[in-house]
Amino acid sequence: MDIIFKNVEHRYQAQTPFEKRALYDIDLEIKTGSYVAVIGHTGSGKSTLLQHLNGLLQPTKGSVTIGDRTIVGGKKEKNLKPLRKKVGIVFQFPEHQLFEETVEKDICFGPINFGVSEEEAKRKAKECLSLVGLPEEVLTKSPFELSGGQMRRVAIAGVLAMEPEVLVLDEPTAGLDPRGRKEIMDMFARLHQQKQLTIVLVTHSMEDAARYADEIVIMNKGTIVKKGTPEEIFSDVTSLMELGLDVPETVLFKHLLESKIGEAIPSTCLTIEETLQGLQTLFARVKKK
Amino acid sequence: MINSMIIGKYVPGRSLIHRLDPRTKLLMMFFYVFIVFLANNVWTYTLLTLFTLSLLLLSKIPFSFIVKGFKPILWVIVFTLLLHVLMTKEGNMLFQFGWIEIYDKGVQQGFFISLRFLLLIAITTLLTLTTTPIEVTDGMEKLLAPFKRWNMPVHELALMMSISLRFIPTLMEETEKIIKAQAARGVDFSSGPFSERMKAMTSLLIPLFISAFKRAEELAIAMEVRGYRGGEGRTKWRQLTWSYLDTLFMLSLISLSILLWLLRS
Amino acid sequence: MEIAVRVQDVSFQYANQSDYALKNVSFHVRTGEWLTIVGHNGSGKSTIAKLLTGLLQAEKGRIEICGIPLNEETIWKVREQIGIVFQNPDNQFVGTTVQDDVAFGLENRGVPREEMTERINEALKKVNMESFLEHEPHRLSGGQKQRVAIASVIALRPRIIILDEATSMLDPRGKKEVLAVIEQLQKERQITVISITHDLDEVAKADRVIVMNKGMVVEEGTPEQIFAHGEKLEELGLDLPFAVKLSKRLKDAGFPLTGDHLTVEGLVNELWTLYLKM
Numbered sequence: 001m002d003i004i005f006k007n008v009e010h011r012y013q014a015q016t017p018f019e020k021r022a023l024y025d026i027d028l029e030i031k032t033g034s035y036v037a038v039i040g041h042t043g044s045g046k047s048t049l050l051q052h053l054n055g056l057l058q059p060t061k062g063s064v065t066i067g068d069r070t071i072v073g074g075k076k077e078k079n080l081k082p083l084r085k086k087v088g089i090v091f092q093f094p095e096h097q098l099f100e101e102t103v104e105k106d107i108c109f110g111p112i113n114f115g116v117s118e119e120e121a122k123r124k125a126k127e128c129l130s131l132v133g134l135p136e137e138v139l140t141k142s143p144f145e146l147s148g149g150q151m152r153r154v155a156i157a158g159v160l161a162m163e164p165e166v167l168v169l170d171e172p173t174a175g176l177d178p179r180g181r182k183e184i185m186d187m188f189a190r191l192h193q194q195k196q197l198t199i200v201l202v203t204h205s206m207e208d209a210a211r212y213a214d215e216i217v218i219m220n221k222g223t224i225v226k227k228g229t230p231e232e233i234f235s236d237v238t239s240l241m242e243l244g245l246d247v248p249e250t251v252l253f254k255h256l257l258e259s260k261i262g263e264a265i266p267s268t269c270l271t272i273e274e275t276l277q278g279l280q281t282l283f284a285r286v287k288k289k
Numbered sequence: 290m291i292n293s294m295i296i297g298k299y300v301p302g303r304s305l306i307h308r309l310d311p312r313t314k315l316l317m318m319f320f321y322v323f324i325v326f327l328a329n330n331v332w333t334y335t336l337l338t339l340f341t342l343s344l345l346l347l348s349k350i351p352f353s354f355i356v357k358g359f360k361p362i363l364w365v366i367v368f369t370l371l372l373h374v375l376m377t378k379e380g381n382m383l384f385q386f387g388w389i390e391i392y393d394k395g396v397q398q399g400f401f402i403s404l405r406f407l408l409l410i411a412i413t414t415l416l417t418l419t420t421t422p423i424e425v426t427d428g429m430e431k432l433l434a435p436f437k438r439w440n441m442p443v444h445e446l447a448l449m450m451s452i453s454l455r456f457i458p459t460l461m462e463e464t465e466k467i468i469k470a471q472a473a474r475g476v477d478f479s480s481g482p483f484s485e486r487m488k489a490m491t492s493l494l495i496p497l498f499i500s501a502f503k504r505a506e507e508l509a510i511a512m513e514v515r516g517y518r519g520g521e522g523r524t525k526w527r528q529l530t531w532s533y534l535d536t537l538f539m540l541s542l543i544s545l546s547i548l549l550w551l552l553r554s
Numbered sequence: 555m556e557i558a559v560r561v562q563d564v565s566f567q568y569a570n571q572s573d574y575a576l577k578n579v580s581f582h583v584r585t586g587e588w589l590t591i592v593g594h595n596g597s598g599k600s601t602i603a604k605l606l607t608g609l610l611q612a613e614k615g616r617i618e619i620c621g622i623p624l625n626e627e628t629i630w631k632v633r634e635q636i637g638i639v640f641q642n643p644d645n646q647f648v649g650t651t652v653q654d655d656v657a658f659g660l661e662n663r664g665v666p667r668e669e670m671t672e673r674i675n676e677a678l679k680k681v682n683m684e685s686f687l688e689h690e691p692h693r694l695s696g697g698q699k700q701r702v703a704i705a706s707v708i709a710l711r712p713r714i715i716i717l718d719e720a721t722s723m724l725d726p727r728g729k730k731e732v733l734a735v736i737e738q739l740q741k742e743r744q745i746t747v748i749s750i751t752h753d754l755d756e757v758a759k760a761d762r763v764i765v766m767n768k769g770m771v772v773e774e775g776t777p778e779q780i781f782a783h784g785e786k787l788e789e790l791g792l793d794l795p796f797a798v799k800l801s802k803r804l805k806d807a808g809f810p811l812t813g814d815h816l817t818v819e820g821l822v823n824e825l826w827t828l829y830l831k832m
Contacts, residue, residue, distance in 0.1 A: 422650070423650045423651075423654070451649075451650055452648065454650055455647065455648070455649065455650045455691065458690070458691075458692035459644055459691070459692060462692065503645075504642075504644070504645045507640065507642060507645035507646065508645050508646065508648065510609060510640075511638075511640055511645065511646035511648065512648055512658075513609065514607050514609070514633060514636075514637070514638050515637075515648075515658060515659035515662060515706065515707075515710070516630070516633060516634070516659055516662035516663050516710070517658070517662045518630070518662070522664050523661050523662060523664060524660075524661050524664050524665060524666060524667060524670070525661060525667070526653075526654070526657035526660065526661055526667060526670050526671075526674075527654070527657075528667065
């Protein structure tokens with residue numbers, strides 16, 4: 001299911017004295033099965049953008065096409081439920097949305113809202129719980145007895161159980177410790193590969209964007225300023241720095257070393273392994289000379 | 290959308306009315322409620338209206354803001370007006386249409402009562418438009434201070450009020466976030482049968498309560514660490530200053546009451 | 555060297571839990587030092603902040619703050635020495651505006667009004683928030699709110715500041731602002747800093763690091779010494795900085811590096827020297 005943004009604009013509180021343009025000139029295509037990272041500062045419009053993916057917000061101008069549905073700016077679209085089933089959003093701190101007495105009921109909540117039978121929902125709950133790496137006995141517990149990290153996983157399972165075709169993640173690892181962060185990000189990468197799930201990741205972490213995404217979109221002050229593969233994006237370090245954005249440390253390292261020695265490292269340097277190989281080739285070549 | 294409801298009523302400014310001590314404004318509003326009932330004829334109502342209008346003018350607040358304050362209870366006013374016009378059977382009959390008989394006394398009564406309503410609302414709206422909520426709280430705390438002697442927890446009430454004011458926008462934002470998160474899980478907040486709507490409300494209210502309790506707990510800890518141990522021995526940073534302006538306005542209100550008393554029939 | 559905090563053989567257990575949150579924990583912090591306490595969630599590191607300020611009472615052991623033994627009678631005196639910046643920027647903002655929030659702590663201490671105004675302005679200037687005096691919290695970013703929290707703390711002139719995961723809910727920009735302010739304070743005012751975190755930058759800025767696991771102190775040393783433990787640290791909830799990781803990999807691959815570098819700059823410099831020598 002492809003998602004296409006055409007010349008999208010969004011104004012909050014349009015036609016009031018408080019009107020604020022949060023997005024403009026957005027042209028973007030998210031292809032089925034891709035892993036897109038959206039990067040930008042707080043207030044760059046990335047949260048507004050992601051809420052257009054399932055019709056929580058509707059454009060004030062332009063159009064958003066999600067699969068076979070097109071939402072046109074200015075026209076109020078109704079009956080968005082089918083859309084919301086197809087595009088699951090894991091909001092920032094998703095554990096704040098838990099409310100049922102048991103973990104099982106909470107995970108089933110989404111699927112049942114979308115018309116799945118109780119029995120089927122329970123089966124999905126079990127399956128999704130193991131996907132997020134929690135043991136089955138958690139099902140009967142109250143979500144509020146769990147640790148923060150476990151609650152996060154339950155909330156994610158609740159979205160996965162809806163079996164969306166597109167998974168939108170808003171800072172899914174905020175506030176977790178390094179181990180929890182890595183486990184959760186690896187789980188999403190697995191889902192992406194095994195189930196061909198389309199993933200849109202909104203993040204501050206350049207490291208995560210470089211490691212997991214196959215396309216990166218950079219937003220600034222309400223519009224897209226750059227998009228491309230990680231290799232393309234990180235080949236131009238200076239323009240990222242001009243936007244006040246961090247650069248992955250591997251890329252920063254490459255940039256600094258290259259400017260010192262005045263020679264290019266023969267690698268894109270997006271991971272430690274690539275960097276190591278690049279350095280080995282470089283030093284071997286210099287030795288020969 | 291929610292933001293426009295309670296917060297953001299205050300219109301910043303430096304007018305005379307803005308600069309008045311909140312105690313003056315609170316006291317004036319309080320007494321105004323009684324004074325309004327002194328008016329009972331054309332003269333007194335005209336005087337009262339002129340006084341109120343001059344306050345509105347002095348505040349330099351666009352008239353449209355005041356009118357917005359009328360909107361929610363417009364139907365109450367219309368209803369009172371009609372009730373009086375149709376039900377009063379005194380004075381001279383103006384005209385008759387079937388069972389409907391309209392008398393001049395009725396029209397006058399209806400008009401006066403509606404005007405009374407409008408004036409009261411205008412004055413309270415004026416208070417909220419020219420005074421920040423925290424100034425209102427400070428004013429209340431000071432005015433109620435004498436009641437501490439009878440064990441009224443004045444300081445605690447004021448602190449509660451100011452903390453609520455502080456957290457209203459935060460909780461509104463939170464409400465919006467949870468609504469969106471649950472909508473993304475297929476909840477429909479605006480339509481559907483009653484039982485489903487109840488469930489939708491639960492999915493909003495439970496997370497909201499849990500988060501509010503957590504905030505309260507963390508806030509209490511933060512306050513304790515910063516040395517809060519009750520009102521005893523505390524100094525106050527926000528000071529209220531009574532100026533000649535305040536005395537002047539209070540005097541004008543007193544003169545108004547005397548005039549009204551003399552002119553009423 | 556003067557000792558700002560001394561913790562001796564402290565144990566603590568939460569009422570409804572079977573395991574001890576802290577087991578015979580001992581450590582000290584010198585005056586003017588930056589100590590970082592790391593460990594993954596549930597390692598007991600946040601319990602320490604609550605014990606140091608008397609929000610929780612240790613079951614066993616002794617805590618001394620600036621020479622004052624912590625007990626029921628001294629608790630308010632001890633709190634005058636310590637300020638805490640908590641994790642959630644919203645839940646520690648008491649005032650309706652920035653200046654009211656800084657005033658709150660001063661009011662509690664009964665500071666006269668003229669002095670308050672002076673201290674509020676001074677504290678807000680220190681954290682670069684002096685142009686936000688009248689702003690309400692919902693109009694500030696997370697990083698700005700945390701800087702106000704720091705101002706509220708330093709207006710009370712404590713000798714110790716505890717950062718209890720104070721940067722974990724911030725975006726990279728907010729985090730940088732907060733850490734820059736703390737670093738400057740520590741240098742200028744000789745304030746003792748204890749930061750409880752899993753943020754690598756907060757580890758690298760520390761003079762000394764303590765690693766906690768399952769309620770016990772398992773490692774202690776300078777950031778360099780701690781990072782030398784390599785993969786073992788990852789199990790304890792701490793990531794390794796990129797420069798350290800790459801240094802290790804380069805050494806394994808036969809690059810003659812002198813040690814593990816904590817910063818990218820350091821590593822680049824040594825590689826450059828190597829490159830020139832060839």
